[in-house]
Amino acid sequence: MTNENVVRREAVVSGTPERAFAVFTERFDAIKPREHNLLGAPIVETVLEPHAGGRIVDRAEDGSECAWARILDYDPPSRIVFTWDIGPTWQLEQDPDHASEVEIRFVADGPDRTRVELEHRHLDRHGPGWESVRDGVADEQGWPVYLARYAELVEAA
Template identity: 30%
Template sequence: MADVPALTASVTVPSPPHETFSRFTDGFGSWWPAEFTWSQPALLESIGMDCRPGGLLTETGPHGFRIDWGRIQRWDPPTSLSFTWQISADRSPVPDPAQASTVTVCFTAEDGGTTIAVTHDDWERHGEGAAAYRDQFAEAWPMALERFRQQHEG
């Protein structure tokens, strides 16, 4: 399968990197768009990030049903983290991390605030349909980061 180009998105918020990193990670479930979940907004119970190397990103839905979205590969507060994205284009879990894409998030001090830059790469690991899946995220990541910015400033 041919390489699928990485997807990048960014947003700047008016707080220092250590505060922004914490709000992004500890508060992941408060800003991540519920419409991007398997459970969907009506049935979603929680979204969370176990903030440590090897920690899971999880969604809990109806009747306590849990889906693991990925696993933290690198944890370097307050500058960066990376995690596997173990959800397929049809929203089903991908248990094998070798078939998962990679999300890297960097937090850079800029003009009294922080720029959050997301790079979502390794799309080809999702197999057939990877390019179309990447194209879906071309709108999803900017929307998610804008939600973070709005919540952060609100």
């Protein structure tokens, strides 16, 4: 569901919230598509630093790095919240006041299932052209591809 400045998506996966949270945070490198790249060289890994104050960083073949998110809240196994520091021109946003937020909640949905609720909010903070960020993350090649890759990893684990 998409409304003005919020994009929401969800997936239901097998296992407990603890397992679902662990797969998301520990295997984020396998979730993020390599072609989602702001660097000038191919990405070799994406690292999610598992703590408040951490970052999500892409590292390229040539040694360059792109820290495109800051971890605001890391609360296993309930939720993780991070900034989206990528602006309407799909370049790194340097001003933290112009970043949107992504919250992912892991909610028990029965004895051995977890509902993963993703909310990308405050998209209008990106300023003029913010709608392109909303449309990009809501597109099938945005959050839906991340959640599909994530669900495949959970089911394979």
